[in-house]
Amino acid sequence: MLSIGSVVMGASDVRRAAAFWTRALGYVPREEPEDDWVVLVHPDGERPQLSLGLSETPVQERPRVHLDLYAGNAADQAAEVERLVGLGARRVDWELYEEDSDFIVLEDTEGNRFCVIDTGRG
Numbered sequence: 001m002l003s004i005g006s007v008v009m010g011a012s013d014v015r016r017a018a019a020f021w022t023r024a025l026g027y028v029p030r031e032e033p034e035d036d037w038v039v040l041v042h043p044d045g046e047r048p049q050l051s052l053g054l055s056e057t058p059v060q061e062r063p064r065v066h067l068d069l070y071a072g073n074a075a076d077q078a079a080e081v082e083r084l085v086g087l088g089a090r091r092v093d094w095e096l097y098e099e100d101s102d103f104i105v106l107e108d109t110e111g112n113r114f115c116v117i118d119t120g121r122g
Helices: 014-025 074-087
Strands: 006-011 037-041 049-054 067-071 103-107 113-118
Touching: 006 014, 014 037, 014 049, 014 074, 067 074, 074 103, 074 113
Parallel strands: 006 049, 067 113
Antiparallel strands: 037 049, 103 113
């Protein structure tokens, strides 16, 4: 059976992206980062890797693939969003929000969009 080993994202500045995601997720580089590639791993080795590769492709305004980061409840979600913004993420004015949306759209230092999900809503 297959499993997800690594999620790969493009970055125009791999080292800057690695610095953001290591602080955001608590991941560490598997080996010394290079200017064009780095694989980030969780210290317990049990979670999917996040690989960052040099890319000149423009960031998609509505990416077909993105990360969903889970928060335990609304308070955790709010705190994590503020922490991530403090690390350099930016809020996205997402026109598809519904009044009771359980997600908040952010973008990382490279403009890659991701969501922070309130998983406490059941």
